[in-house]
Amino acid sequence: MATSPTSDQLLVIIDPVARHTDGESVRIAKDVLSAGAASTKVCLPDDPEEFARALSRRGSRRPVVIGDDRALMLAVALLHRQRTLAETVLSVVPVGAALGVSHALGVPTGAVAAARAVLDGAERRLDVLVDDSDGVVLGVLRIPPVPLAPRPEPSVADAGLPQSGGHPWLRTYQSLFRTLVPSRPARLSAAPGPPGPARLRIEVDGVTLIDLDQPVEAVSVTPGSSGTAVVRVRPLSLGAVAVPLEARGRTVTVSGADFRYRADAAVAGPVRVRTWTVREGALGLMLPER
Structure with a gap:
């Protein structure tokens, strides 16, 4: 379902890694938002406390995150922990290298298109x-x-930028991200090889879909529609064709x-x-109007 935004006043939170890695896209997005909104307040958080404080004190302003997937995840995790996610209309302008989640949700590519969606789009409620x-x-x-493809720059949740610059606030952001996401994302340079089959019991609404006696190669769970998730299991083939x-x-x-x-964008467990x-x-x- 799509609805009109509740406020034309924006709180623009610019991720520090986005500022470092693609300052031009950040500038363009900020200019488009400032020109199109009735009122724009720009926040440049240098530590997690400022990020969380900006969200909690946003008042009637709609929060807009300029950054990559992990900046979006950080904002969502904070809003969820504050128990205000359901009542918040969130926007994101994807800037950075890891943008697969944002784009899969329907956020446009490109700073201008994404900023225009913030101003002229509609609110969609997603599961x-x-x-x-x-x-x-x-x-x-x-x-x-599934390992992520290598990317040229670390995100807000990674350990930090090259030591030549020294950005202690990145390590602070990483510490906050690790408290909000169950486990730190694995370093891509040391990513292990493909994992072997697993023996898992998978229950959907209390009904066993597959049990421990049948090894599985892969499991995926995706929020679907109308309050349900789609669960797909690929059993390990043991000489015969295994039916998904x-x-x-x-x-x-x-x-x-x-x-x-x-x-x-995060690996959790075990x-x-x-x-x-x-x-x-x-x-x-x-998101953009359909």
């Missing part, structure tokens, strides 16, 4: 997954985790031997059991 450790998944959850399994439901529980999973629940329409995101 998300929330796990029993209070983590939020916006896009696809994968077990075992699919189910839909509101709760998904995975248990078994220690396993890791990728939730959007855990032995985790339950994800669909929160229908929990994320209000500004």
Whole structure:
């Protein structure tokens, strides 16, 4: 469902890594937003406390995050922890190298197009997954985790920029991100090889989809529509063709031997059991009019 934005007053939060890696796109987005909104307040947080404080004190202003996927995830995680995610209309202008989640949600590529969607688009209510450790998944959850492609620059949640510059606030951001996301994203330079099959019990709304006696090659859970998630399981082929399994439901529980999973741009775990629940329409995101 799409609705009109509730306020033409914007709080623009510019991710520090976006400022460092692509200052020109940041400038263009800021100029478009400032020219088109009735009132724009720009926030340049240098530490996580400023980021969280800006969100909590936004008043009637609509928050706009300029940054990559992990900056978006950080904002969503903070709003969820503040229990204000469902009542917030969030916008993002993707700037950086890791932008797959933002684009998959429907946010346009390019600073100008994304900024115009902030101003002229409509609010869409999107389903998300929330796990029993209070983590939020916006896009696809994968077990075992699929490595991300290398990218040229670290994001706000990584360890920091090259030592020549020295940016201690990046390490501070990483510390906050690690408290909001179950586990630190694995360093891509040291990414392990493809993981082997896993033995997992996967239950959808309390019904077992696959049990421990059948090893699996891959599992994905994606927020679908109308408050359900789409669960796809690819069993390991043992001489015969293994038929992929699919189910839909509101709760998904995975248990078994220690396993890791990728939730959007972060790898979490190992855990032995985790339950994800669909929160229908929990994320209000500004997207282009259809």
